[in-house]
Amino acid sequence: MADHYHENCQALLGSLSEYIDGELPPNLCEEIEKHLEGCENCRVVLNTTKRTIDLVRVEPAREPIPDDVRERLFLRLNLDDFLEQKK
Amino acid sequence: MSDSTTQEFSLEALRSGDRAEFARVMDAYSAPIYRLGLKMLGSQQDAEDVLQNTFLNALTHLKDFEGRSSLSTWLYRIASNEALMLIRRKKNTVNLDDFHSEETEDVPLPEVFVDWTALPEDELLSGEGKNALDAAVNKLPESLRMVFVLRDIEGVSIRDTAEILNLTETNVKTRLLRARMFLRERLSTYYGERLAPKERTNG
Numbered sequence A: 001m002a003d004h005y006h007e008n009c010q011a012l013l014g015s016l017s018e019y020i021d022g023e024l025p026p027n028l029c030e031e032i033e034k035h036l037e038g039c040e041n042c043r044v045v046l047n048t049t050k051r052t053i054d055l056v057r058v059e060p061a062r063e064p065i066p067d068d069v070r071e072r073l074f075l076r077l078n079l080d081d082f083l084e085q086k087k
Numbered sequence B: 001m002s003d004s005t006t007q008e009f010s011l012e013a014l015r016s017g018d019r020a021e022f023a024r025v026m027d028a029y030s031a032p033i034y035r036l037g038l039k040m041l042g043s044q045q046d047a048e049d050v051l052q053n054t055f056l057n058a059l060t061h062l063k064d065f066e067g068r069s070s071l072s073t074w075l076y077r078i079a080s081n082e083a084l085m086l087i088r089r090k091k092n093t094v095n096l097d098d099f100h101s102e103e104t105e106d107v108p109l110p111e112v113f114v115d116w117t118a119l120p121e122d123e124l125l126s127g128e129g130k131n132a133l134d135a136a137v138n139k140l141p142e143s144l145r146m147v148f149v150l151r152d153i154e155g156v157s158i159r160d161t162a163e164i165l166n167l168t169e170t171n172v173k174t175r176l177l178r179a180r181m182f183l184r185e186r187l188s189t190y191y192g193e194r195l196a197p198k199e200r201t202n203g
């Protein structure tokens, strides 16, 4: 694996987030995809970055707060008479 | 607090002191706010403080809320301030500037190029893998972590994140990229070490 990090790779790195989020105009995307075809390092960086983001997105599992935390919150706000109404 | 889950609330009712409506707001927004506290402070007790202080603060200042930003943006702003204040108090520093300080556009270059993306999801998200991920998130500097939590964990837009944190969109984008690269590097190092022996025997 090449140690040296090419100038084009650095340029790609700068747009990586926006590329992943689909916020780049088509012509820039094309440029990036052309570079990716010929650059394994950048492909790995792109794919592992995407995977990293996916992992944190699934991870928190949209859980409600624990019941006791909710109870103390309502008590603290003097809203405990609404504890029953739960969503 | 992504748009799909945002419910409509009556500002008028809230401002006129409708307690039932406020209780509904709490139920709608307490989970993401608690999560933000957990990710920023790393302890349930602190997360609970952030949660309670956020809504106490919101209740006090509801009359000043003009509805120019959305309710979720407004609550997130209060919550992120509460979290940052608590962090500062814990660290016992009075340096209030560093969160908003201008920073270089420099993004550290990637150094580990191991492709671990084929590992099955349950391996990545169970036990050790989850610990590695949590540890990496905890190692993020607060200024990056806050942006990362809002954008990548809670799915808040770049624009709203900028509004919540009083940063420019460019600044948010730079911090987000740095946060993502930081986490990618750590996870790649972690999985690289685990994958390396296998690769050697294969090659």
Ligand SMILES: [Zn+2]
Binding pocket: A006, A008, A009, A012, A035, A039, A040, A041, A042
């Ligand atoms: Zn490249």
